[in-house]
Amino acid sequence: MKRLLYVLLLLPGLAQAGGTISASGARFRYLLPQIPAGGYVTLKNDRDHKIIVTGASSPACGMLMLHESKDESGMAMMMAVKSVTIEAHQSFSFAPDGYHLMCDKPLMKIGQMVPVTLAFADGTSMVIGFQVGGAGTQ
Ligand SMILES: [Cu+2]
Incomplete structure:
Protein backbone atom coordinates (compact mmCIF):
# COMPACT_ATOMS: atom_id res chain seq x y z
CA MET A 1 0.00 0.00 0.00
CA LYS A 2 2.80 2.35 0.94
CA ARG A 3 4.55 1.46 -2.29
CA LEU A 4 1.46 2.34 -4.33
CA LEU A 5 1.32 5.74 -2.65
CA TYR A 6 4.89 6.46 -3.73
CA VAL A 7 4.06 5.58 -7.31
CA LEU A 8 1.12 7.95 -7.30
CA LEU A 9 3.26 10.75 -5.88
CA LEU A 10 6.10 10.35 -8.33
CA LEU A 11 6.13 11.68 -11.82
CA PRO A 12 9.37 10.86 -13.63
CA GLY A 13 11.80 13.63 -12.80
CA LEU A 14 9.04 16.14 -12.33
CA ALA A 15 7.42 17.56 -9.24
CA GLN A 16 5.77 20.71 -8.02
CA ALA A 17 5.15 22.36 -4.68
CA GLY A 18 2.77 25.25 -4.39
CA GLY A 19 2.71 25.28 -8.18
CA THR A 20 5.77 27.49 -8.30
CA ILE A 21 8.82 25.33 -7.73
CA SER A 22 9.55 22.69 -10.33
CA ALA A 23 12.19 20.00 -10.59
CA SER A 24 13.68 18.31 -13.64
CA GLY A 25 16.34 15.75 -14.44
CA ILE A 35 29.45 3.71 -1.80
CA PRO A 36 27.53 6.99 -1.37
CA ALA A 37 25.32 7.81 -4.37
CA GLY A 38 25.35 11.33 -5.85
CA GLY A 39 21.97 12.97 -6.37
CA TYR A 40 21.42 15.58 -9.05
CA VAL A 41 18.41 17.72 -10.00
CA THR A 42 17.60 21.12 -11.46
CA LEU A 43 15.15 23.25 -9.46
CA LYS A 44 13.30 26.20 -10.94
CA ASN A 45 11.98 28.82 -8.56
CA ASP A 46 9.10 30.70 -10.17
CA ARG A 47 8.15 32.40 -6.93
CA ASP A 48 8.61 36.11 -6.38
CA HIS A 49 10.93 35.47 -3.47
CA LYS A 50 13.98 33.34 -2.85
CA ILE A 51 13.70 29.81 -1.50
CA ILE A 52 16.22 28.16 0.78
CA VAL A 53 16.74 24.41 0.70
CA THR A 54 17.65 23.39 4.25
CA GLY A 55 17.73 19.63 4.01
CA ALA A 56 16.91 16.44 2.16
CA SER A 57 15.74 12.99 3.13
CA SER A 58 14.80 9.75 1.42
CA PRO A 59 13.74 6.26 2.48
CA ALA A 60 16.28 5.09 -0.13
CA CYS A 61 19.21 6.59 1.83
CA GLY A 62 20.64 5.91 5.27
CA MET A 63 21.34 9.63 5.32
CA LEU A 64 20.94 12.27 2.63
CA MET A 65 23.07 15.40 2.83
CA LEU A 66 23.57 18.64 0.95
CA HIS A 67 27.15 18.65 -0.29
CA GLU A 68 29.44 20.89 -2.24
CA SER A 69 32.38 19.73 -4.34
CA LYS A 70 35.34 22.06 -4.46
CA ASP A 71 38.64 22.04 -6.23
CA GLU A 72 41.18 23.26 -3.70
CA SER A 73 44.57 23.70 -5.36
CA GLY A 74 44.10 20.62 -7.51
CA MET A 75 42.55 18.49 -4.74
CA ALA A 76 38.92 17.46 -5.13
CA MET A 77 37.18 18.13 -1.81
CA MET A 78 33.61 17.62 -0.62
CA MET A 79 31.92 19.25 2.31
CA ALA A 80 28.47 19.36 3.85
CA VAL A 81 26.56 22.63 3.49
CA LYS A 82 23.68 23.82 5.70
CA SER A 83 21.52 25.31 2.97
CA VAL A 84 21.27 26.29 -0.66
CA THR A 85 19.53 29.50 -1.74
CA ILE A 86 17.67 29.84 -5.03
CA GLU A 87 16.81 33.42 -5.91
CA ALA A 88 13.42 34.43 -7.25
CA HIS A 89 12.80 33.34 -10.84
CA GLN A 90 16.13 31.52 -11.02
CA SER A 91 17.12 27.92 -11.67
CA PHE A 92 19.64 26.01 -9.64
CA SER A 93 21.30 22.72 -10.51
CA PHE A 94 22.61 20.13 -8.14
CA ALA A 95 25.24 18.66 -10.44
CA PRO A 96 28.28 16.33 -10.36
CA ASP A 97 30.88 19.11 -10.09
CA GLY A 98 29.21 21.48 -7.67
CA TYR A 99 26.42 21.30 -5.16
CA HIS A 100 24.91 17.84 -5.01
CA LEU A 101 22.96 15.50 -2.78
CA MET A 102 24.99 12.78 -1.12
CA CYS A 103 23.11 9.60 -0.32
CA ASP A 104 24.94 7.62 2.34
CA LYS A 105 24.14 3.90 2.57
CA PRO A 106 21.93 3.86 -0.53
CA LEU A 107 19.09 1.32 -0.64
CA MET A 108 18.20 1.40 -4.33
CA LYS A 109 18.51 -0.46 -7.60
CA ILE A 110 19.34 0.80 -11.06
CA GLY A 111 16.13 1.51 -12.96
CA GLN A 112 14.09 2.35 -9.86
CA MET A 113 12.43 5.66 -9.14
CA VAL A 114 12.94 6.68 -5.52
CA PRO A 115 11.40 9.58 -3.60
CA VAL A 116 13.46 12.44 -2.17
CA THR A 117 11.93 15.07 0.09
CA LEU A 118 13.50 18.53 0.02
CA ALA A 119 12.82 20.75 3.03
CA PHE A 120 12.67 24.53 2.70
CA ALA A 121 13.36 27.24 5.27
CA ASP A 122 9.71 28.38 5.23
CA GLY A 123 8.63 25.01 6.60
CA THR A 124 7.31 23.61 3.33
CA SER A 125 8.71 20.59 1.55
CA MET A 126 8.53 18.89 -1.80
CA VAL A 127 8.79 15.26 -2.90
CA ILE A 128 10.70 14.56 -6.10
CA GLY A 129 11.06 11.24 -7.91
CA PHE A 130 14.73 10.44 -8.60
CA GLN A 131 15.63 7.99 -11.36
CA VAL A 132 18.37 5.60 -10.29
CA GLY A 133 21.16 5.24 -12.85
CA GLY A 134 24.52 3.50 -12.83
CA ALA A 135 28.15 4.59 -13.16
CA GLY A 136 27.49 6.35 -16.48
CA THR A 137 25.00 8.79 -14.92
CA GLN A 138 26.11 12.40 -15.51
CU1 LIG B 1 29.31 14.59 -1.78
Missing part, protein backbone atom coordinates in the same frame (compact mmCIF):
# COMPACT_ATOMS: atom_id res chain seq x y z
CA ALA A 26 16.29 14.23 -10.95
CA ARG A 27 18.67 11.27 -10.82
CA PHE A 28 21.02 9.29 -8.62
CA ARG A 29 24.37 7.92 -9.72
CA TYR A 30 24.39 4.59 -7.93
CA LEU A 31 27.37 2.24 -7.76
CA LEU A 32 27.23 -0.09 -4.74
CA PRO A 33 25.39 -0.16 -1.39
CA GLN A 34 28.61 0.74 0.46
